[in-house]
Structure formats: structure tokens, C-alpha cells
Amino acid sequence: MKPLLAVRDLTTVFSLPGGGVARPVDGVSLDLFPGETLALVGESGSGKTTLALSLLRLIPEPPGHIDPASRVELDGTDILRLEPLALRRVRGGAIGMVFQEPGSSLNPVMTVGAQIVETARLHAGLDRRAARRRAGALLADVGLPDTERRLDQYPHELSGGMQQRVMIAMALAGGPRVLIADEPTTALDVTIQLQILDLLADLKQRLGLAVLLITHDLGVAARVADRVAVMYGGRIVESAPAARLFERPQHPYTEALLRAVPRVDRTGERLPVVRGQPPPATDWPAGCRFHPRCPHAWERCRDAEPGLIAFGEQVSRCWLMDEPGRRTP
Amino acid sequence: MSRRLRAGLLAVGVLYLIALLAPVLAPYDPAAQLNLAGGRLLPPSLAHPLGTDALSRDLLSRLLFGARLSLAIAGLAVVVAVTLGTAVGLAAGLAGGVLDGILMRSVDAALAIPRVFLLVAILALWEQGGIGALVLVLGLTGWFGTSRLVRAEVLSLRRRDFVLAARALGLPGWRVALRHVLPNAVAPIVVTATLGVGHTILIEAALSFLGIGVRPPLPSWGNMIADGQAYLATSPWQAMAPGLAVVATVMIFGVLGEALRDTMDPRSR
Numbered sequence: 001m002k003p004l005l006a007v008r009d010l011t012t013v014f015s016l017p018g019g020g021v022a023r024p025v026d027g028v029s030l031d032l033f034p035g036e037t038l039a040l041v042g043e044s045g046s047g048k049t050t051l052a053l054s055l056l057r058l059i060p061e062p063p064g065h066i067d068p069a070s071r072v073e074l075d076g077t078d079i080l081r082l083e084p085l086a087l088r089r090v091r092g093g094a095i096g097m098v099f100q101e102p103g104s105s106l107n108p109v110m111t112v113g114a115q116i117v118e119t120a121r122l123h124a125g126l127d128r129r130a131a132r133r134r135a136g137a138l139l140a141d142v143g144l145p146d147t148e149r150r151l152d153q154y155p156h157e158l159s160g161g162m163q164q165r166v167m168i169a170m171a172l173a174g175g176p177r178v179l180i181a182d183e184p185t186t187a188l189d190v191t192i193q194l195q196i197l198d199l200l201a202d203l204k205q206r207l208g209l210a211v212l213l214i215t216h217d218l219g220v221a222a223r224v225a226d227r228v229a230v231m232y233g234g235r236i237v238e239s240a241p242a243a244r245l246f247e248r249p250q251h252p253y254t255e256a257l258l259r260a261v262p263r264v265d266r267t268g269e270r271l272p273v274v275r276g277q278p279p280p281a282t283d284w285p286a287g288c289r290f291h292p293r294c295p296h297a298w299e300r301c302r303d304a305e306p307g308l309i310a311f312g313e314q315v316s317r318c319w320l321m322d323e324p325g326r327r328t329p
Numbered sequence: 330m331s332r333r334l335r336a337g338l339l340a341v342g343v344l345y346l347i348a349l350l351a352p353v354l355a356p357y358d359p360a361a362q363l364n365l366a367g368g369r370l371l372p373p374s375l376a377h378p379l380g381t382d383a384l385s386r387d388l389l390s391r392l393l394f395g396a397r398l399s400l401a402i403a404g405l406a407v408v409v410a411v412t413l414g415t416a417v418g419l420a421a422g423l424a425g426g427v428l429d430g431i432l433m434r435s436v437d438a439a440l441a442i443p444r445v446f447l448l449v450a451i452l453a454l455w456e457q458g459g460i461g462a463l464v465l466v467l468g469l470t471g472w473f474g475t476s477r478l479v480r481a482e483v484l485s486l487r488r489r490d491f492v493l494a495a496r497a498l499g500l501p502g503w504r505v506a507l508r509h510v511l512p513n514a515v516a517p518i519v520v521t522a523t524l525g526v527g528h529t530i531l532i533e534a535a536l537s538f539l540g541i542g543v544r545p546p547l548p549s550w551g552n553m554i555a556d557g558q559a560y561l562a563t564s565p566w567q568a569m570a571p572g573l574a575v576v577a578t579v580m581i582f583g584v585l586g587e588a589l590r591d592t593m594d595p596r597s598r
Contacts, residue, residue, distance in 0.1 A: 058497055092498035099497075104490040109512045118508070119498045170498060 003031035004210045005055075005074055005095075005178050011067035012047075012054045014281075022281040024050040026234035030212075032178065037204055037211040039225035039242070041218060041257070045278050047234040048214045052182045055079065055212075056091050074178070093123045096171030100183040102163035106155035112139075112166050113151030116173050123174030138169040143199055161192035168199065172207070179203070182214045197224050218261050222246055230254050233279055233289030240314035250316035252294045288319070296320060296328050334592055337585030344578060348397040355390035360546045362386060370564050379570050382556060391548040392570055398549050399578070402464055403529040409468025410529075411475055411522045415511070418479025423487060423506055433480065436473045444470050445535065452541040463542055467529055475521055482514040489513075516593035520586050527582030534575050550575050 012025040024047040032038050042048050053059045055072050057080065072079040079090055091097075099105040107115060116135035120126055126134060136147040142165040144150050155163055164184060171179060181200060185193035201224050204211050215221055221228050222242065229239035230253065238251040249255045256274040276293040279285055285292055291301040300319050309321035320327050347354065356377075357363065368385040371377055379388035421432040451466050452458070458465075486492060487510060495509045530550075536542030537551025545552055550571040557567030 056497060058493060088499040088501060090499070091496070092500075097494075097497040099490060099494055101490055105494040107491045107495070107509050107513070109515075110508070118500070118504075122499060167494070170494075174499065 001033055004034045005030075005032040005072070005212070007031075007055065008071040008073070009067075010051065010054060010070040010072060012050050012059060012064060012070075013067060014059075014064045015062065016282065020282050023284070024234055024281040025054055026284065028231070028234070028236055030229060030236065030239075032210045032212055034177070034210050035204070035208050036226040037201070037213055037224050039213045039215060039221035039228045040231055041215055041221050041228060042231035043216055043257075043274075043278055045281070046231045047281065048216075048231055049182055051231070052097070052180050052212070052214050055180060056095060056097065057087060058091075089123070092119055092171070092176070093174040094176055095178045095180060096174060096176035098164070098167050098171050098179065098181040098184045101187050102160060102167045103155070103187070105167055106163055108155055111152050111154055112158070116151075116166070116170050119170050119173040134173070135169070138172055139166070141172065141203070142166075142169045143195075144169075159192075160188050161195060164188060164192075164196055165199065168196075168203070172203070176209065178210045178212065180212045180214070183216070184213070185220060186215070186217070193220070194223075200224060218246075218257060230257070233284050234281060235289060235317065236308070237290065237318070238314070238316045239308075244312075244314055248314075250311060250314060250321060251290075251318045252296055252320070253290045254316075256293075288317070296326060298326060331588060331592060333584060334588035337581065337588045340581040341585050344396065344581060345400060347393065348400045351393040351397045355387075355393045357387035357390045359386065359390040359394040359548050370560060370567070372564065373566060380564065380566055382553075382567060383560065388553075388567070388570060391553060392550070392574060395548040395550045395553055395571060396574065396578075398460070398543055398547060399530050399533055399551075399575075400526075402460065402467070402533050402543070403526045405464045406467035406471060406529050406533075407522050407525045409464065410471035410525060411518060412472075413468070414472030414475025415479050415518060417472065418476040418481075419483055419506060419511060421476070422480040422483025423502070423510065429480070433477070436476055439470075440473050445532065448532065448536060449539065449541060452536060456541075460543065460547075463533070463536070467533065471525065471529065475518070475525070478517055478521055479514060482517055483510055486510050486513050516589075519593065520590040523582055523589055524586035527579040527586070530575065530582070531579055534571075 007028060007030040010025055010028045011023060014022045014024065016022060028051060030038070040048055040051070050059060054066055057066065059066070066080060070080055074090065074094055079087065082090065113132060113135050116138060117128070117131040120131040120134045121128070124134065132151065135151060139147040139150055144162060144165050155166070158166065184200070185196050188196060197220060200211060200213070203209060213221070213225060225242045227239065228242050228245045229236050230251065231237065232253050238245065238249065238254045245254065246258065249258055259272045260274060262271055274293060279289060287303055288294070288297070288301040288305050291297040294301065306317050306319045306322070308315040308317050311321055363381065363385045365385050368381055369383055371381040373380045377387050377389065379392065382388055382391070417432055421429040447470055448466060452463065455462050492505060492509055495505045533542050533549070534551035534554065537549040538555045540552070540555065542551055543549030553571035554568045557571070560567050
């Protein structure tokens with residue numbers, strides 16, 4: 001099967017005041033297939049959000065820029081080389097995006113309806129009345145009842161969960177095939193988180209969307225993802241079908257992350273943590289970027305960075321894939 | 330709505346109503362010289378509540394028609410100034426970079442020239458311009474502060490999540506600017522416009538006092554004060570009536586502006 005969205009060697013560079021450069025996203029390749037949910041997980045500062053913004057060229061330029069060798073192909077068309085008009089058609093059209101903070105991502109002085117209508121008119125070319133009907137239908141789709149009243153409300157009149165449903169309705173208004181959700185549940189209560197995740201899973205099913213879900217929460221990934229890609233130091237370090245990744249993580253970083261998830265059946269124990277700090281994007285470590293924090297690291301890890309080494313459907317950027325005997329118990 | 334805001338709105342409403350109804354309210358034609366022989370510099374009486382001036386014109390009538398001119402000139406000049414300032418501030422704030430630098434350094438340079446000197450110089454050279462020229466020149470020299478204010482507001486708004494979200498939905502730049510950025514900057518713009526009206530009335534009065542704003546025989550508070558100052562010792566109401574009108578009006582716009590700021594601008598709460 002051909003991927004719907006194929007990211008190849010995506011590198012995003014920021015020039016810093018004082019002459020330095022940061023590469024929060026450094027040579028990332030990803031495939032997103034039609035009808036699947038790919039979860040991109042990683043800790044804060046691993047480059048997840050910059051990656052999401054780079055896909056639609058939304059990073060501020062300057063100081064940022066995307067390396068010209070990068071490609072982001074949607075159905076074979078490279079988004080990074082589109083003219084401004086064609087790019088705007090992709091944004092909110094073929095690719096919808098949902099952000100972390102629904103409260104601040106909605107315009108406070110426009111009604112919910114006006115904001116959805118604006119997108120619907122732009123991308124579907126509807127007239128005012130048809131766009132309003134579509135906005136009502138979208139709100140019903142995302143599980144907001146009483147749509148006529150909701151359309152005329154302002155964002156501050158809605159709860160956080162309802163606001164996120166509105167954001168999702170806006171992202172769907174252009175009839176996208178790909179939905180990028182950047183930490184869509186992080187700002188919400190736990191019970192609401194589950195509702196939103198179930199909504200995303202349901203929409204994926206009903207509309208045949210491909211979903212790129214960006215999260216730092218492995219529990220979120222486990223609940224909805226078909227595949228999981230783990231990001232560390234601006235790179236993908238491991239990717240595999242969700243079940244396989246959670247059962248048999250190969251990369252020591254993934255392993256460490258999974259061990260650090262709190263469990264209700266093991267209370268009272270000290271939670272194992274990943275030692276050390278994530279490296280800064282201005283100064284990635286030489287060799288394997290995880291080696292300063294890795295319990296298994298040896299000279300080879302310091303000297304050379306491993307590529308993505310395949311093991312069935314699983315790929316892992318770790319020399320242990322090559323020399324499993326080095327794994328310390 | 331706070332009591333101050335209600336009082337301010339009411340007072341400004343009454344002012345504009347008086348200005349609008351001047352022809353109905355005024356007992357005489359403001360330009361008519363009623364009785365040059367025995368009716369000059371009359372003190373306030375029932376027939377002339379504010380007395381008459383040196384040309385035997387009814388002062389109350391002149392004051393009412395003066396309100397009309399002053400409020401219209403200040404209102405229109407502020408509309409010109411705020412529109413221009415908003416456009417420049419929006420462009421500078423959103424474009425950033427070189428355009429922002431050029432626009433803002435030009436504004437800095439313009440602000441370094443005292444406004445009244447600039448106005449005197451232009452209006453003294455443009456004698457035939459009349460009221461239209463006065464409005465235009467007041468407007469064209471009054472937008473610098475607004476442009477800075479709007480630019481600062483835009484700089485903080487453009488980093489907000491909903492602006493990024495609007496771009497992520499594929500809205501064109503002008504639409505993001507006009508529908509998402511600008512409406513969120515309306516509160517400080519309204520406040521500065523309101524305070525600007527009071528300020529502009531003061532400047533218009535000063536220019537008319539100097540004889541280069543509203544020119545006789547048209548009545549304006551400024552030229553009424555100028556006419557009256559010669560008789561300060563003998564009939565002080567000549568200059569005091571229009572003077573008090575200016576002070577009261579500026580104060581009313583000040584109160585309304587402050588009240589609007591308190592209500593609309595969350596940062597000053």
C-alpha cells in the first residue's frame with residue numbers, strides 16, 4: 001500500500017541570536033497510511049511539535065527554515081514545494097490540524113459558528129447558508145448536541161472538552177484526508193481526554209481519516225494508535241505496530257519510557273526514571289543521541305550513530321539490533 | 330457597565346445631540362450682527378443668556394454652532410487618524426522585518442517634530458483649504474501614536490495560538506489580519522480614539538485661537554476665546570464661556586476614554 005503522507009529526511013533549522021543553530025527536527029522520515037493512526041511519542045523538547053508545524057510549513061520563517069532536501073509528499077505532491085495558494089488549499093483542506101490548547105486556539109471574539117463557517121466556505125466553496133448547515137452537521141459529528149445554540153456561542157461559553165470538539169469540527173470542515181493532532185488531550189481532564197480520544201478513533205473509522213497523533217503520553221498512544229513512532233533528539237529512534245512496540249520495545253529509550261509509566265497495580269514503588277536530561281537541539285550528542293543516558297552504551301555508540309535497523313515490522317535506531325549480546329540485563 | 334462608562338456615554342451623547350440640534354436650539358443666527366449701535370458686549374440677560382460679543386452677535390448661539398464645528402472636526406479628524414494609524418500599525422506588526430523597521434523609524438521621526446509646529450506651518454501655508462484642510466491635516470498628523478499602539482498589540486496577537494490555528498486552516502494572510510488579529514485589538518483602538526477626540530478639540534481650539542484653524546466669521550470655541558480675550562477685564566464671560574466649554578468637553582471625552590479602557594482592556598483591570 002502506498003503511504004498517503006510520506007515524510008522524507010525532514011530537517012527544520014532555527015537560527016539563534018548570536019549565530020548558533022538548532023535542529024529540533026533532524027532528518028525525520030515517516031509514512032502515514034490511509035485509515036491508520038500513527039502516534040508520534042517523545043518527551044518535551046524532542047521535536048514533535050516542530051515536526052507537526054513543519055509538515056504544513058507553519059514554523060516562523062525567519063528564524064526557522066526547512067532544509068531544502070526535505071520532502072513532505074501528500075499523494076506524491078511535495079507540500080514543501082507548493083506555491084502559496086496551493087499550500088493554503090492543503091492547509092485545512094487535505095490536511096486538518098488540531099492543537100493542544102483549545103481555549104487559546106479559538107478566536108475569542110468570533111462565534112464558534114462563524115469560525116467553522118469561515119473554513120467551510122473557504123475550502124468547500126459553500127455559500128453562507130450552506131456553510132452554516134455544514135457547520136451544524138460538523139458539530140453534531142463531533143458530538144456536540146444542541147448545535148443551533150452552540151453555533152452562536154463564543155468559545156469562552158464552552159467547556160474545554162467542548163472547545164476541543166469545536167477545534168476538531170473546524171479541522172474537519174475542509175474535508176481533510178489527514179488529521180494532525182498535536183497533543184489534543186493534554187490540556188483536558190482525564191475523563192474528557194478519553195472522550196476526545198474515542199471521538200478521534202470514531203472519526204477515523206467513519207471518515208477514513210489518516211491520523212497523526214502527537215503525544216508525550218504513552219497511555220494515549222496505546223489507546224488509539226495502530227503504529228507508534230518514538231522521537232528522541234530530533235530523530236525517530238524506533239517505530240513499530242503499537243502492540244509490538246509496547247510488548248517488545250527494542251530501543252533502550254522506548255524501554256525506559258515504558259518503565260517510567262506509572263501503574264495502578266504497583267503503588268508505593270519508586271518510579272524508574274530516564275537518567276539525565278534530554279539534549280538541547282543546539283548540541284546533539286555525537287554518535288547515538290541517546291548514548292549519554294543509555295545504560296547499555298559502549299564505544300560504538302559514542303563513535304557512530306546507528307541507522308534505523310529493521311527487525312520484521314519494527315525498526316530501531318540502536319546498535320543493539322546489530323549486537324544483541326551487548327544488552328546488559 | 331460601570332457608572333462612569335454610563336455617565337461618559339450619556340455626556341458624549343448629549344454633546345453630539347446639542348451639536349446636531351444647534352440650529353433648533355440657538356436663539357439667533359450665530360453670524361447676525363443684531364444691534365451694532367447699542368447691543369455690543371451686553372452682559373448675560375434673559376434675551377441673551379450668555380450676552381453678546383463685540384459685534385453684537387449672540388454668544389450662546391455662537392457657542393452652540395461652535396460645538397457643532399468643533400465636535401465634527403475632531404470626530405472626523407480622529408476617524409482619519411485612527412484608520413491610518415490602524416492600517417500602518419497592522420501592516421508593520423504583521424509584516425515585521427524591513428517594512429516594520431521603515432514604518433516605525435518614520436513614525437519615530439515624525440513624533441520628534443512637535444505636532445503644533447507642524448500644524449501651524451502647514452495651515453499657514455494652506456490658507457485656502459478651509460475646514461476640509463483642517464480635518465485632513467489634523468488627521469494626517471494624529472495617527473503616529475495609534476500606529477505604535479496597534480503595532481504593539483498586533484505583535485503580541487500574532488503569536489497567539491488562534492492566529493496559528495487560522496493559518497493552519499488555510500486562511501489567506503489578509504483574512505487572518507482582518508478577521509482574527511484586528512478584531513482582537515479593537516478595545517485599545519476605541520480607547521485611544523475616544524481620548525483622541527478630546528485632545529483634537531483642544532488642538533483645534535488652539536489653532537482657531539491663533540487664527541489659522543476655523544476662521545471668522547464661522548464660530549469656533551477657539552476663535553471665540555481669541556475674540557473675547559481683548560475684553561477679559563471688562564466682560565470676562567466673552568472668553569470664559571467658550572473656555573469652559575472646551576474644558577468640559579475634553580474632560581467628558583477623557584472620562585469616557587478611561588471608562589472604556591477599564592471596561593474593555595483586561596490588562597488595566
